[in-house]
Amino acid sequence: MPLTKPAARDHIHTRDIRCRGFKRADGMWDVEAMLEDTKTYSFDNHDRAGINSGEPIHRMHIRLTVDDDLVVQAAEAHTEASPFTVCPGMNPVFDALVGLRVGPGWRRSITKRMGGPSGCTHLTDLLLGPVTTTVMQTVGPARSRRQSASPAGGKPTLLDSCHAFSSDSPVVKREWPDHYTGEE
Numbered sequence: 001m002p003l004t005k006p007a008a009r010d011h012i013h014t015r016d017i018r019c020r021g022f023k024r025a026d027g028m029w030d031v032e033a034m035l036e037d038t039k040t041y042s043f044d045n046h047d048r049a050g051i052n053s054g055e056p057i058h059r060m061h062i063r064l065t066v067d068d069d070l071v072v073q074a075a076e077a078h079t080e081a082s083p084f085t086v087c088p089g090m091n092p093v094f095d096a097l098v099g100l101r102v103g104p105g106w107r108r109s110i111t112k113r114m115g116g117p118s119g120c121t122h123l124t125d126l127l128l129g130p131v132t133t134t135v136m137q138t139v140g141p142a143r144s145r146r147q148s149a150s151p152a153g154g155k156p157t158l159l160d161s162c163h164a165f166s167s168d169s170p171v172v173k174r175e176w177p178d179h180y181t182g183e184e
Helices: 087-097 106-114 121-146 170-175
Strands: 013-023 029-039 058-066 072-081
Touching: 013 121, 029 121, 058 121, 072 087, 087 106, 087 121, 106 121
Parallel strands: none
Antiparallel strands: 013 029, 029 058, 058 072
8 A cells, every 4th residue: 555645745855775786706795875865946055056956965875895794895985976075085984894794783883983973974874774784685695595594403593683574473484483483
């Protein structure tokens, strides 16, 4: 069912995010993301002598390269458009991601390295949300095919990670009946 009919309104802002995952020829994985913000009106901006309606306020790109173990092998960011000339100065902070593993503690590690004045809110949000999810969606299925659903006979990695994989869901009952905790 689609969303209900909205109230009368005026379109003001658009944020477009695009993420794509790639399997590289060398066995690594690349995830590339782009964030673009636009307004439906023109406005003053000191650093850019104004920003026109439809012109990107932000257009930022990220590439994260990970191995099969989700360890970051390379990371880069490029700020193509931003409201301030100092913003692209944060791009090199992405070098600090090399060696980190996408998994438990990832968010904390990112925030420590790139949070607040040490980074860019837009790039950090893009990395922590859509890029991280795209890494898991890109690499996860290939890893699952190589590994058993339950590591060393333990609980499946996806168990209780979301509503569909809650231990009492019909999906778990069907996929991992030994781990199903719902009513019979």
